[in-house]
Amino acid sequence: MIKKVHHIGIAVNNLKESAAIFERLLGIKAHIEGAPCQRVTEAIFQVGEGVEIDLLEPTGPESTVAKFLEKRGEGLHHIALEVDDIDADLKEMEGKGVRLIDKEGREGVAGKIAFLHPKSASGVLIELVQPRGEEK
Numbered sequence: 099m100i101k102k103v104h105h106i107g108i109a110v111n112n113l114k115e116s117a118a119i120f121e122r123l124l125g126i127k128a129h130i131e132g133a134p135c136q137r138v139t140e141a142i143f144q145v146g147e148g149v150e151i152d153l154l155e156p157t158g159p160e161s162t163v164a165k166f167l168e169k170r171g172e173g174l175h176h177i178a179l180e181v182d183d184i185d186a187d188l189k190e191m192e193g194k195g196v197r198l199i200d201k202e203g204r205e206g207v208a209g210k211i212a213f214l215h216p217k218s219a220s221g222v223l224i225e226l227v228q229p230r231g232e233e234k
């Protein structure tokens with residue numbers, strides 16, 4: 099069901115500044131991509147064997163990441179886990195009592211995505227990702 103950690107999302111105030119910090123730290127270049135469906139711009143770093151570190155800058159005050167930054171400041175925003183059948187996995191998790199933010203996978207940058215509520219995961223927002231090409 100869960101195949102690997104797909105990416106780690108970090109909320110930042112200034113994408114350009116934080117991307118430069120992480121480029122120095124990791125020794126690799128960021129790929130910058132807009133994710134209007136999530137109201138963020140992302141700096142994506144492919145680290146090691148396919149795990150990404152994604153820096154997230156909100157595109158406006160209505161973004162959930164803007165609310166997060168205001169309340170909690172910069173830092174770990176979510177951990178994304180790769181799955182191969184997102185809708186079946188969501189159903190199974192709901193059956194186990196996990197509080198879902200999305201009952202079904204929806205279109206995201208990396209494929210079909212859905213979020214689990216941080217109250218169900220010791221205060222950490224979890225995203226499930228079913229990459230494109232793995233639709234059931």
Ligand code: CMX
Pocket residue numbers: 107133136138154162163165166169170174175176199213215216221222223225
């Ligand atoms: N990690 C951990 N806790 C979080 C959180 C996060 N990312 N975001 C919010 N919370 C906590 C808040 O601190 C708050 O906790 P307390 O009740 O203890 O104060 C609680 O969750 C409720 O937060 P809120 O500010 O009132 O926000 P909402 O209830 O309106 O929304 C959430 C919270 C998680 C449901 C909403 O942010 C959401 O739907 N997130 C999923 C989508 C998303 O974050 N997309 C961003 C981009 C992702 C990407 O590009 O991959």
